[in-house]
Amino acid sequence: MHGSYFPELEKGDILSSPSFILIVLSIIAIPAVFRWLFPGLISTRSLKGLSVAGGILILWEIISALGLVNPVLLPPPGRVFSNIVYMWAIGFLQPQIVSTLFRLTYAFILALLSAVPLGILASYSPKYFSPLEPLVNAARVIPAPAWLSLSILWFGMGHASAIFIIWLACFFPIFLNTVAGVSKVEPAQVETVLTFGGNKFDVLVEVILPVSYHHIVTGARIGLGIGWITLVTAELVSVDIGSGLGWMINDSRILLDTTTVLSGIILIGIFGTITDTVLKRFEGLVQGWS
Template identity: 50%
Template sequence: MGFRAKLLALAVLIFAGLTINFSGPAFAGQEAFETSGGPVDTWNRPIEKEFVVGKDIDPVHFVIGVAIAMVLLLVASNTFAKFVPVPLVRALTSVGLIVIVWEMVVYYKLVNQVLLPPPTTVIIKLQGHWAKGYLQIHILASLKRLFFAFFLAIATGVPLGFLIANFRKFSDYVDPLFNLMRVVPPPAWLPFAILWFGIGNPPSYFIIWLGAFFPILLNTISGIKDTQQIHIESIQTLGGSRMDVYARVMIPSAFPTIFTGIRIGFGIGWICLVTAELVAVDAGLGWMIEDARNLLDTPTVLGGMVVIMMFGIFFDTIFRAAEKEVVKWQ
């Protein structure tokens, strides 16, 4: 097993472990919901005392710690150049500098901490939400919606793309409709989604599906149409049937392009997830951010954004590693 395959397997195991870890508090919240008749663990949000900059985590010590970590990272990159990727070091150095400047700007009161909470306050807030099981409930709710809608987009986008690419009459009927829908941003469908599907998960499923569907559909069409004619003629010359052409030539040839569409669709679906959760649901990272905004709880708003960013980077890294393995043989 190669290094990339091991990395991919490790990431899958980590994600499975996180899902199991999240499921405990989430199921506890569901039990409380069923017992009391209301979303207790969602609405009974943790309300901590007012955060004061420098009281919970010393900003000076925090900045010094970040600076030391950056220096150690640079030393490690020079000492173990073969094992520490240079782009990763540069990226982490940029993030470290931003965090240091961000913390010190708030520490010296150049910006009101309500308008821009410092990193130390965001960290403490996230720790409090995690300790009380509040954060896990919203993460699990978002991941469930995302993966359900994402796999639904794959299950519909790939077959429809295959049919559009291979059957001209079918394409003439459905392609104009899809082009009309594609140019409308998925969040613009949210009012109609609520009217059509009601309150709850179905509207969010529809918005996320809509965001992920079209990249998968278009890449499937492109991959099928880009199949080289000489390959099709070769298998027909050898006595292959139309199904052989589909199964042994078109689909394998188009698979790398389809997988790229799946990766792009997942990213757009992740973006649409937050928009879909701003209304019509009572749990999820988007809902948590909107609820915190209503309470002027800006540390939770930024904390939710950080969690979304971390999961987005994590999933994109997994898809990029998998994509390299998929297209290696092309």
């Protein structure tokens, strides 16, 4: 009654409910034992979070095993995890992850390289940039996915159109936060550097970048969040794109393969958490700097 990406997986290789529950329990229990042996190594908070997440998974598995929900609509988590492992083992998953992350990082780095210098320029020579403000404000209000159709017209289906709208999504938060950050620079700080014989480059490196660093990283985090949303939309719409986690989700949805749909959602959540954590680390860096 429903299709599947991997019919061979249906026949076997699926984690049985008891073994899945056992694995989850041990994932909760091992850190708990560690904490008991070496107090202070693992925080109580992460242990609490882990046990709630594990509890939800076990409950979900039991509900599925008892047949309370239709497995086509909501497959058991054990099947979802074996599906992820299987997709990795046959080498199907890696290209999807690589192309999704490639699109995201490419557009994100492009956005950083364009938005930060433009933001600094805009707040330092308002004479040339304030006339453009009405246009920037209008462009800012149009959500990036609304540009998708236009971007497909301009760049065709594929990497380029996706990268364009992800760049657009990341650009405005970074740009506006850079402008806000640079406006926090006090004239006295700039004058101090100039008095001690520094040039404009010194002002940039010694004053403007350190002062606005925090704002820029905050903008980058907001931009990356919106970039993820836009990335997924681009991959869902451009069916011809043929790769990426979003594409995988939509393609398996058409086959009513909910297991692969859920695998994709969970993987996107994991990678979103990873990219956000990396940027959070950068946010922490500045405390030592300034």
